[in-house]
Amino acid sequence: MTYEAVIGVEVHAQLRTATKLFCGCTTTFGLAPNTQCCPVCIGMPGSLPVLNKRAVELAIRAGLALNCTIRLSNRFARKNYFYPDLPKGYQISQYEAPICESGSLDITTNGHAKTVRIRRAHLEEDAGKNLHEGDAATSRVDFNRAGTPLLEIVTEPDLSSPEEVDAYLRALRDILKYLDACDGNMEQGSFRCEPNISVRPAGSSDLGTKVELKNINSFRFVKQALAYEIARQTKVLASGGVIHQETRLWDPEREVTVVMRSKEEAHDYRYFPDPDLLPVEISQEWIQELRQSLPELPAARAKRFVHDYRLPEYDASVLTASKDLADYFEACVRLFPNPKIVSNWVMGELLRELNARGIPAQRSPVSPECLAKLLQLVDEGTISLKIAREIFPELYASGKDPETLVHEKGLTQISDAQVLEQLVEEVMRQHPAQVDQYRRGKEAVLGFFVGQVMKASGGKANPGKVNELLRRKLASDTPSGS
Amino acid sequence: MSLVKLSLQELQRLFTCGEISAFEIARAYLLRINQVEPKIKAYITLTPKDQLLAQAEALDRSLKAWRKTEPMMAMPLAIKDNICTEGVRTTCGSIMLEHFVPPYDAAVVEPLRQQRFFLLGKTNLDEFAMGSSSEHSAFGPTKNPWKLTHSPGGSSGGSAAAVAADECVAALGSDTGGSIRLPAAACGVVGLKPTYGRVSRYGLVAFASSLDQIGPITKTVTDAAILLNVLAKHDPRDSTSATVPVPDFTKSTKRKDLKKLKVGIPQEFFTDGLDTEVERTVREAIAELERLGAQLCDISLPMTEHAIAAYYLIATAEASSNLARYDGVKYGFRSKETRDLLDMYCQTRAQGFGPEVKRRIMLGTYALSAGYYEAYYGKAQAVRTLIRQDFDAAFQEVDLIATPVMPTPAFPLGEKLKDPLQMYLLDMYTIPASLAGLPAIAVPCGFSSAGLPIGLQIMGRPFEEPLVLRAASAYEQATNWRKKRPVIR
Numbered sequence: 001m002t003y004e005a006v007i008g009v010e011v012h013a014q015l016r017t018a019t020k021l022f023c024g025c026t027t028t029f030g031l032a033p034n035t036q037c038c039p040v041c042i043g044m045p046g047s048l049p050v051l052n053k054r055a056v057e058l059a060i061r062a063g064l065a066l067n068c069t070i071r072l073s074n075r076f077a078r079k080n081y082f083y084p085d086l087p088k089g090y091q092i093s094q095y096e097a098p099i100c101e102s103g104s105l106d107i108t109t110n111g112h113a114k115t116v117r118i119r120r121a122h123l124e125e126d127a128g129k130n131l132h133e134g135d136a137a138t139s140r141v142d143f144n145r146a147g148t149p150l151l152e153i154v155t156e157p158d159l160s161s162p163e164e165v166d167a168y169l170r171a172l173r174d175i176l177k178y179l180d181a182c183d184g185n186m187e188q189g190s191f192r193c194e195p196n197i198s199v200r201p202a203g204s205s206d207l208g209t210k211v212e213l214k215n216i217n218s219f220r221f222v223k224q225a226l227a228y229e230i231a232r233q234t235k236v237l238a239s240g241g242v243i244h245q246e247t248r249l250w251d252p253e254r255e256v257t258v259v260m261r262s263k264e265e266a267h268d269y270r271y272f273p274d275p276d277l278l279p280v281e282i283s284q285e286w287i288q289e290l291r292q293s294l295p296e297l298p299a300a301r302a303k304r305f306v307h308d309y310r311l312p313e314y315d316a317s318v319l320t321a322s323k324d325l326a327d328y329f330e331a332c333v334r335l336f337p338n339p340k341i342v343s344n345w346v347m348g349e350l351l352r353e354l355n356a357r358g359i360p361a362q363r364s365p366v367s368p369e370c371l372a373k374l375l376q377l378v379d380e381g382t383i384s385l386k387i388a389r390e391i392f393p394e395l396y397a398s399g400k401d402p403e404t405l406v407h408e409k410g411l412t413q414i415s416d417a418q419v420l421e422q423l424v425e426e427v428m429r430q431h432p433a434q435v436d437q438y439r440r441g442k443e444a445v446l447g448f449f450v451g452q453v454m455k456a457s458g459g460k461a462n463p464g465k466v467n468e469l470l471r472r473k474l475a476s477d478t479p480s481g482s
Numbered sequence: 483m484s485l486v487k488l489s490l491q492e493l494q495r496l497f498t499c500g501e502i503s504a505f506e507i508a509r510a511y512l513l514r515i516n517q518v519e520p521k522i523k524a525y526i527t528l529t530p531k532d533q534l535l536a537q538a539e540a541l542d543r544s545l546k547a548w549r550k551t552e553p554m555m556a557m558p559l560a561i562k563d564n565i566c567t568e569g570v571r572t573t574c575g576s577i578m579l580e581h582f583v584p585p586y587d588a589a590v591v592e593p594l595r596q597q598r599f600f601l602l603g604k605t606n607l608d609e610f611a612m613g614s615s616s617e618h619s620a621f622g623p624t625k626n627p628w629k630l631t632h633s634p635g636g637s638s639g640g641s642a643a644a645v646a647a648d649e650c651v652a653a654l655g656s657d658t659g660g661s662i663r664l665p666a667a668a669c670g671v672v673g674l675k676p677t678y679g680r681v682s683r684y685g686l687v688a689f690a691s692s693l694d695q696i697g698p699i700t701k702t703v704t705d706a707a708i709l710l711n712v713l714a715k716h717d718p719r720d721s722t723s724a725t726v727p728v729p730d731f732t733k734s735t736k737r738k739d740l741k742k743l744k745v746g747i748p749q750e751f752f753t754d755g756l757d758t759e760v761e762r763t764v765r766e767a768i769a770e771l772e773r774l775g776a777q778l779c780d781i782s783l784p785m786t787e788h789a790i791a792a793y794y795l796i797a798t799a800e801a802s803s804n805l806a807r808y809d810g811v812k813y814g815f816r817s818k819e820t821r822d823l824l825d826m827y828c829q830t831r832a833q834g835f836g837p838e839v840k841r842r843i844m845l846g847t848y849a850l851s852a853g854y855y856e857a858y859y860g861k862a863q864a865v866r867t868l869i870r871q872d873f874d875a876a877f878q879e880v881d882l883i884a885t886p887v888m889p890t891p892a893f894p895l896g897e898k899l900k901d902p903l904q905m906y907l908l909d910m911y912t913i914p915a916s917l918a919g920l921p922a923i924a925v926p927c928g929f930s931s932a933g934l935p936i937g938l939q940i941m942g943r944p945f946e947e948p949l950v951l952r953a954a955s956a957y958e959q960a961t962n963w964r965k966k967r968p969v970i971r
Contacts, residue, residue, distance in 0.1 A: 039584075039585065039586055042812060043807040043812065044584065044585070044586075044813070045566065045572070045574070045579065045582070045584070045687040045688075045807070046565075046566045046572075046584070046588060046683075046684065046685040046686055046687045046688065047684070047685075048683060048684050048719060048720050048721065049721070050718065050719060050720075050721055051721065078803050080802075080803050080806060080850070082806065082809060082827055084809075084811045084823065087807065087811075087812060088806065088807045089803070089805075089806020089807045089808075089809060090803050090806055141811065141812075268851055268852045270802075270803070270847065270850035270851060270852075270855075271850075272799060272803070272850050272855070272859060275690075275691035275692035275722075275800055276688075276691050276721060276722065277721050278721050278722060
């Protein structure tokens, strides 16, 4: 019997607000422990939450981008449980009435398109972080993260392979980044993924018992953990065993999933409406306003790139994965209207430098204007393509104007016929044997001459012109000294 | 006449015109507290004598050049010990917070500090404001100044007793199901629970967030209005704080008649559980309202009988969640030498909370549990809506509603401790206004044959404190109850 996997995904996306969901503390990542806390986010007696409007706005934007229905009257609920990183003994979340519902996201895997239904997306506050380091007898808690706004996005169980989950997560992350709603960093925990997975006989319409996976903090682990879990569950079922409803942790060292807690240990969270917060009413006008302000989203933009710029789909998807990069590309194309050449440079030279340093295109030291000028210099024949490639890292490092750099380094291409003729003649003089070879019909020697001329010119000779000149000279001139 | 017998209004006048100094005020109250506090035990924490005198001297010095005063300047107040005071421990009457010193002031304390009031101390209460007798305090009960063997009512018993015993000129209390009005009635002073949302809850240690409200406990109705002027204000830090205009409440206490006002008398508030002396006294008071020009009107609030049940589900449900933060991790009490995390939680909460708090946490946890939520918490919320609708309908007919505050006069300490249900029933007349979020005042209206004070409750429409204050003030001025003071022995 063959088996198929049924997968649903919960994503916790940290919303990019300046301050926390219910207080004015900063959400900056990586500050010293407990330095971005106040009586509210630390759960001091008598403190009260006040909702951050910007977080609601980002949630609505995300909901609209995911084709969700936006709920007009929202209530926050308390999710009650004890844990040291949860300062109030409850998390403020949304339960019965999430702000976004019934959406969808289109993905493509190996050329196969699929629509993933989004069940809901709701706002909630993050917890702090327990630290177990140093003295083994004590643990500490860092509340810096406590109260950070999260959007929990839950799909229907519409995914059926690790590749589909990967495609869904990447598409979702790209959208959230486009909206500036989340920075999508899995490693830093600003984009966390918890898949639910079950396996059933292929073609069956019944759902198997699901297992929830946690501790997956990279795209690679998502695929690994799911592949492992599908294999594990299939093996259990194939051998006549049963799957237990449980939460399992991905262990990246051993590359296995291990039981964290079983269903019997599941909490009764005793959800109830938070009496400290009034219902949040969202007006149709506000939703409309936000809908109109949505940027063009990655999928639509990729489609447009293929259509308008005649780019291959691959190029279009790479360029539109981040808004920054797509903006960069378009700015550059406006100045140097050869999309494929720009695409090659952006995807090649530029991304190599940016990715090596983890810098977004927006902050690239080589501006779109600068890259366009460089390409212009090649196009005009002022410098060779080779030189352009060679000086790009320096251009990136110095942030200089390409023209200035080319002049400073004396790299301007030599196209002057007289100068080139001298160079060619000199090279021919130095290599009479090869000249003879050529004249006896061994035309492949031409490449050798081109290389020698380029070398003699310090790489600056215009290779097209050198080629032309060599052919002419080698064909017509009598051998020197004969 | 001794300084400490003066009302807030009188003390303000004498201080403002420079007839008495801040130092004299501080000294008089320190002396009084020194005399009677050992008998009353109204305070959990007293401001050290030297600190208070130094503050008073500094204040007098700064006023010498140019006497510019603020309303609450040098006014000696007591604050219930569940209202956060920066740098002054705020215990909530609990072992759990015995050494907790808040790093911030509650919203209501801020203007008092800005106006340089005197914080005499923090007053006793039932632990986390859960109780009606002030006996559920980890620091022992407060005594009723009228009869030391009796309870001052609760949970703001310390504040009410301190006002009645002249240990402060006025006090702040908090009311969730009657915790301002009950002790005010039991101690023969005025207690006002404002409309829910009128006063910021920021810094009030939460018991039941949808019901809690801070209010004044004072010697006179005018004093309550003076204090409410300072307390009432929209606060963006409290999402439930109302954005309604705040009038000058003292203006309402100047009228001496109740002409053109219709006062409703709900039959459900005069039934079996009501002590006959209390009933007679309250009915006489209502007759006085009529003499002052009010038109009396029999009304019905049929859902009243379900109020206590609904209240003890909603309040405990919220409390079970609000008190989850006391886990020994961040501040407050932590049990020593525990085995692991779960043991630390269990021991900390077992040792840190008293029996009544534990009882309510268990009740509330149960009411919110999966499978019981709809039957308990859900049903209670539905009843709460019906109670509100009862009042809405009644207030179509009448402007105010007059009832007893407490079914009996003050009771002996210990009497109701054995039977929690008897204790809960004490709130039967105060809970409806709490559930409906209405303003309600307790004003002294006579004495039992044993010489214990009895209170009249006047309720109004939301944010109609002015009308409530006007009626209470007219009644107060037409009667002499306020002139009778307890003799403490």
